[in-house]
Amino acid sequence: MPAHAAVSDIDLFADDILVDPYPTYTALRDLGSVVHLPANDVYALTRYHVIRAALGDFETFSSEKAIGFNPMVNEALQGTSLASDPPAHTQLRATLSANLTPRALRGLGETIEAKADALVKTLAERSTFEAIDELARAFPLEIVADLIGFTGDVKANMLRWGQAAMEVIGPLNQRTQESFPIAGELYGWCSQVTAEDLAEGSIGRGIFDAEARGDIPAGSAGHIIHQYLGAGVDTTIASIGNIIALFGRHPDQFAKVREDLSLVPAAFAEVLRFWPPVHAWGRRATKDVEVDGVLIPAGAHVAILFGAGNHDPRHYEDPDTFDISRNPVDHLSFGYGPHGCAGQGLARMEAHAIIRALATRLTSLEVDGEVRLPSNITRSISELRVTATV
Amino acid sequence: MKIELDRPRCEGHGLCEEAAPELMHLDDDDDLVLDVVEVDGTALDRARAAVRVCPVAALRLV
Numbered sequence: 001m002p003a004h005a006a007v008s009d010i011d012l013f014a015d016d017i018l019v020d021p022y023p024t025y026t027a028l029r030d031l032g033s034v035v036h037l038p039a040n041d042v043y044a045l046t047r048y049h050v051i052r053a054a055l056g057d058f059e060t061f062s063s064e065k066a067i068g069f070n071p072m073v074n075e076a077l078q079g080t081s082l083a084s085d086p087p088a089h090t091q092l093r094a095t096l097s098a099n100l101t102p103r104a105l106r107g108l109g110e111t112i113e114a115k116a117d118a119l120v121k122t123l124a125e126r127s128t129f130e131a132i133d134e135l136a137r138a139f140p141l142e143i144v145a146d147l148i149g150f151t152g153d154v155k156a157n158m159l160r161w162g163q164a165a166m167e168v169i170g171p172l173n174q175r176t177q178e179s180f181p182i183a184g185e186l187y188g189w190c191s192q193v194t195a196e197d198l199a200e201g202s203i204g205r206g207i208f209d210a211e212a213r214g215d216i217p218a219g220s221a222g223h224i225i226h227q228y229l230g231a232g233v234d235t236t237i238a239s240i241g242n243i244i245a246l247f248g249r250h251p252d253q254f255a256k257v258r259e260d261l262s263l264v265p266a267a268f269a270e271v272l273r274f275w276p277p278v279h280a281w282g283r284r285a286t287k288d289v290e291v292d293g294v295l296i297p298a299g300a301h302v303a304i305l306f307g308a309g310n311h312d313p314r315h316y317e318d319p320d321t322f323d324i325s326r327n328p329v330d331h332l333s334f335g336y337g338p339h340g341c342a343g344q345g346l347a348r349m350e351a352h353a354i355i356r357a358l359a360t361r362l363t364s365l366e367v368d369g370e371v372r373l374p375s376n377i378t379r380s381i382s383e384l385r386v387t388a389t390v
Numbered sequence: 391m392k393i394e395l396d397r398p399r400c401e402g403h404g405l406c407e408e409a410a411p412e413l414m415h416l417d418d419d420d421d422l423v424l425d426v427v428e429v430d431g432t433a434l435d436r437a438r439a440a441v442r443v444c445p446v447a448a449l450r451l452v
Contacts, residue, residue: 056447090398101402103420310405329405338399340445345403 002295005030009314011039012280012303013069013171018374021279022320025308030346033292037360040171042282042303043296047293048315048332049292051304054283055336057157058085061302063339068169069376070176080227086338094217096224100202103347110145116353118359124390130288133387136241142231143350147227149202149218150173153191156237159184162233163375169281170376190226204228232343238277238380239347240269240354244338246271247358248367253324257359264359266327268351273331274322276306279379281335307379364389391451392427393421393437406440406449413437424450 008031010017010024014163017024024119033047045051054061056229065074067083077083081092098104119139137159145155164182167175193207204225211221247254255265283302288295296302309332311319316328334341341347357367371383393413402420413426413436416444429437434451 094398097401101420102404103402103416179447231444329409334445336445340447344445345401 002290003293003362005034005036005043005294005296007038009039010037012037012042012044013173013189013376014053015374018279018379019372021379022311025305025311026339028305028307029312032294034294034296038305040303042301043285044280044303044305044308045291046305046312047292048309048312051306051309051332052330052336054291054302054304055332058089058338059285060289061288062286063089063283066282066301068115068282069280069301070168072172072180073168073176077080079225081209081342082227082231084222089338090360093338093342095220096227099207100343102345103362104203104351108143108147109132109349111146112349113356115139115142116350116357117361119190120357123386124361124388127389128385128387132237132241132381133208133385136384137237139240140233140236140350141290141298141352143346144228144236146199147202147346147381149198149200150198150204154197157185157189158229158233159237161189162229162237163378165230166234166378166380167376171307173376173377175184175374177366179301186229187226188220189223190229190384193222193225197227197264202203228343230340232346234378234380235277236343238378239272239351241381242275242277243268243271243351243355244358244365244386245367245370246274248365248384248386249320251364251366254365256324256361257355258363261356261359263324264352265348267324267355269331270322270324271351272333273310273316273326273328275379276310276331276333277378277380278306278333279377280305287377298371306335307308360388361386391430391434391437393424393429393441394450394452395422395424396448397422401444401446401448403445405443405445410436410440411442413440437444 028044033050037044062085068074068252081096117210141158164179167179168183170176195205199206207224209222212218255266280303285296285300287298313319334344366387369385373382401424402416404416407415414424417423441451
C-alpha cells in the first residue's frame with residue numbers, strides 16, 4: 001500500500017528560490033524523492049534515479065498538456081514535439097532533430113570554432129569585459145542567427161523572444177504575464193515567416209525548401225523555426241555564462257583544462273551538472289503510479305527538478321563540489337529519453353568552442369559583479385565582469 | 391547479454407561510441423553500427439556505460 005508523498009509549502013517559483021534553488025533542492029530531496037507542493041499544485045521529483053526513470057517512461061509520465069506550469073502555454077504547445085508522446089511524437093521529433101544531429105552540424109564545426117576564438121581574442125585584448133552581453137549572449141545569438149538565417153530586425157529581437165519563450169513556461173505570475181505578449185510576437189512572426197525571409201544557404205531556408213518538396217508536412221516549417229529559437233537561445237546563453245563564472249570561481253579547474261584540452265567535454269558536462277540551465281519542467285501522470293513507495297495519483301502534474309537530481313549524493317559523490325575530472329556524462333541537464341534535448345549536439349559544439357577559446361587564449365580569468373535575476377524556468381547570470389590575462 | 395538498438399530513436403549523438411569505442415561506432419552516414427552484440431565480462435561493463443550514456447535511451451541490454 002503506497003504511502004502519501006511528503007508535503008512542503010514552498011513555492012518553487014518564488015524569487016529567492018529561482019536565484020538560488022540549491023538549498024531548497026536539498027531540503028526537498030531530504031524530505032523524499034517525491035514531494036507534494038500544494039502551492040504549485042505539483043508533485044516534485046527530487047532524486048536522480050526517480051527523475052531519470054520518469055523521463056524514460058513516457059507512458060506513465062506524459063508530456064501532453066504538461067510541460068508548462070500554466071494552462072495557456074500548455075494549450076499553445078499542443079501539437080509540438082515538445083508536448084507530444086510517442087507515437088505522435090516520433091515523426092515531429094525526427095523533422096526537428098534532422099538539422100541538429102552531429103552529422104547535420106558537422107559543416108558548421110569550423111565556423112563555430114573560428115567565431116568562438118575570434119570573439120574571445122577580441123574580448124581578451126580589453127583585459128576587463130562584461131561577459132554576459134559580450135560573450136554568453138553574443139555568441140549563441142550569432143550562431144543561431146546564422147543557422148536559421150535570421151537577418152536585420154529579427155536578429156535584434158532574438159534575445160527577448162528567446163527569453164520570453166522560456167519565461168511563459170512558468171506559473172501565471174507577473175513574469176509570465178509580462179512575457180506572454182513578447183512570446184506572442186515570436187509565435188506570430190514564425191507563423192508568417194517565408195523562405196525569402198531567411199538567408200540563402202541557411203538551415204532555416206533549407207527547412208522551407210524541405211516543406212516545399214513535401215519532405216515535411218505543410219505548415220511545419222514555421223513551427224520548427226519557432227522551436228529552434230525558443231529552445232536554443234536562452235538555455236545555451238545560460239550555460240556559457242555559467243562556464244565563465246565557474247572557471248572564475250575555480251581557477252584550479254580552469255588550469256586543468258588549459259593544460260589538457262582533452263578535458264573540454266568533461267568540463268562542459270560538469271558545468272551543466274553543477275548549474276543546469278533549466279530549473280523545472282513538467283510531466284503529467286497518466287495513471288496512479290508508485291514511485292519509491294509513494295503514490296502519485298493519476299492526472300497529477302509532476303515537476304522535474306534537474307538541479308536537485310544533479311546534486312543528489314545518492315548518485316554523485318560529493319555533489320556540491322565542482323570537479324571536472326568527474327566527467328558526469330549522465331547528468332540530467334539535457335533531460336533523458338525520447339525528449340532528451342534535440343539541440344544538445346549544437347549546444348556542445350558552441351560550449352566546447354568557447355571553453356577551448358578561453359583555455360587557449362587566456363592564462364587566467366577572474367570574475368566579479370555576478371548578478372542573477374529571477375526567471376521562472378531558465379536560471380542564468382545577467383551580468384558578470386571578467387578580468388583576464390592573455 | 392545482447393546490445394539492442396532502437397534505431398528510430400538514434401540521432402547519432404555519439405556518446406555511446408565515446409563510452410565504448412570497441413563495441414560500436416558511427417559510420418560515415420552517422421548511423422550507429424554495433425560491432426559487437428554479445429557481451430560479457432569487461433565488455434558488458436562497457437556496454438552498460440554506453441547504454442547508460444545514450445541521451446535518448448536508444449540502447450538497451452537484453
